[in-house]
Amino acid sequence: MGTNMNRAKTRTGRRRALRTLAALATGAVAPLSTIRPALALIPDSARANARPRMMTDLIGTNGWAGSAADIEAWQAMGISWGRGTVGPGQPDRPGEPMRIDRTSSAFDHDLPSALLRNERNGIGSLLLLGYTPRWNASVPGDSNSAPVDVDVWKKYVDAVVRKYSAPPYNLRYFQIWNEAAGKLSGGLPQATFWHGPNFSQDEKRSKPYERAMQDYVERIHIPAARIIRSYRAYVVYGGWPDQGGLDNYHRWLEYRSPELKERMLDWVDYIDTHYLPVSDMETLYQQYVKNGPARGIWQTEIGNEYMKDPHYLPRYFFDFAVWALGREWDDPNKYLSMIYHWDGYEPFRLTHPGPPERTYNVSGRSLVVLRQTVGGHLASFSKPVQGGPGVAANALLSGTDLVMQVSSNAGWQNIAIGGLQALRSRAVQVDFIDAVSGEKSAAGSVASSWDNDLLNVRFKVPDQVNGAGNNPPKHLAYLVVRRVTQGVA
Missing domain, CATH: 2.60.40.1180 (Golgi alpha-mannosidase II)
Structure with a gap:
């Protein structure tokens, strides 16, 4: 069983506690519950001819299901997507064999078997591409900084997308980095996962990274996006942090590189944010999705300690569904939110891994109820x-x-x-x-x-x-x- 990294929210910023995605745990689970909707109301005629959407289309989680019992729990809760890391790449030295068969925070779980398990069970998989090997880091020893040699980053991205976009995996969605940003509106001078000159673990000594946006666009995002699209796959933005501010996010998306003479936005297929309420998606939809160029809006992290409120998840996903139904939800993958995290020992996680066996916590039970109650085609x-x-x-x-x-x-x-x-x-x-x-x-x-x-x-x-x-x-x-x-x- 891997390490489950807790993202503690504190006044000084919860992100200092997180350094990577959580791993998974395995165990037994209660059987899937189902209901049969009663004969009742008829949708509007305009919606009757539309491709049906489901509540489960909207629900994903961070981590992977590690067993058939885990898959059964995911299905009971309506989880249809997973998200995880891929690596370790070339962690120790240049020229070493490229390793892209492991996942979890410590890269101690087998990735291909997790992806094939998802594929067999109709669960989508999102791979997070990151970060920089310490030996190639522009901030010495800091894997959250830009690469000195961009070709090393490109070789890693190409190896991942080439392998996992092909059979038997057939992945089509790849996420570039995680929460890259500059000075955050929440007060931090540098983002947790994107460091540059003058970074210090001591926030009082850390200073802003002046080229944060330009370096990310030119050295990370556009090089990776070009590779992803060359394999006819989709680019998911790296998850804009909730403390970053939406105004700053607009600036980053619309930034045009003076060197590459291209906007980052034109190399983004899915706008992605973290831990925002549904209402904050409206401006992103109106500006970037309604008439393009983006295909949809995802949140690849929601929940965490917000799930201490037993109403948080059922309200979030019900509101999300109502909102999406009014926003041209013409593709089942257009809108998606992923819970952080489906498994753990904190009482607010979706499930507790045991021993003796996996059980649902309050948040997980609320998702089971949501799936049972709102289990039909939506309109x-x-x-x-x-x-x-x-x-x-x-x-x-x-x-x-x-x-x-x-x-x-x-x-x-x-x-x-x-x-x-x-x-x-x-x-x-x-x-x-x-x-x-x-x-x-x-x-x-x-x-x-x-x-x-x-x-x-x-x-x-x-x-x-x-x-x-x-x-x-x-x-x-x-x-x-x-x-x-x-x-x-």
Whole structure:
């Protein structure tokens, strides 16, 4: 079992604690749970002819599944992508054989077997290309600095993409570096993974890296992107850090190299950020995806200590799906977010590796519930949904169900839904499902009635809400409207 690197968020910056991606752990897991959506609502005609999208299209994680049991856990949680390192390249000296068959923080796990396991199980794989061998580092001994000899970097990239874009791996997505940036809006003079002159481990002594953007574009990004595209594969940006500031990100993307006379943006297929809320994706979509040149928006790291809030992941992915459905989600790989990390000993990780066997933590269980509840083909629901006092709601169509994610106070609450007039002649079933535990409320806790053209739903929120750590405490649940045959309970 590899080392699981914790990314502790502190006032002085969580990234000082992280130096690479986490490895994986193996173990047994509970069997995959499934549900069959009830016969219910029909999507808008415009969406009926669109290629179907799934909630699972949006969900990835950092690390790899190490066994069949791990794959089963991933599928139960709806995880359809993994992300990991590839190397070690030529770590010790120039001219040594190129090694690109290992992964994890210490390069102590076999990469080909992990990729083939993903391929067999329909899971996508993203390889992170990095970093500089210490013997070739422009900051002596610092693997997070630019290479002295760029050809060494190019040989590593070419070896990786040439091997893994070909059968039997057939990878098409490669990420260049990780969180390269200059002076961060969060206060750090240099980014954690991109160092230049005047860098010091002591932040008080470190000074800004004046050529950070130019060196990254000219010595790392564009040389690697040219190789990736030469193999007809896609370039994923290296994950812009949340402390970097979006204004700075725009500047980096649009930077035109005076030496190469090209913009970095024109060598990016997927815009990528880390740890941002869904709302921050809108400006990136409008500026770089809606009319190109980028193909989509990914976040290759989300979660971490944010997952101490049991509502974080279900709210994030539900909001992400609603947002994506309104943003030309015409390719299943257009939008994606990867959780950091699916496995570990901290109680907020998705699973605990054991011993004696792997178990789901609260965050992992919430993903199982999300997959079970929102398991159908997705479509937008554009009709009005109005929550009563103390109720916030977001809605979409999943298969033939209308699913509303509601955040509310304890006690009896109300929500009114428009646009369902076609259901008035049929019996309507409404379920109230705890978004964290998956428990369905007892009979008598949900009631529905018609008020002209509005379907009113009255539901009882338990006194002990599942977001007790929130301020103020709220309960997160799903209201699912299903259409059932007359006389069927």
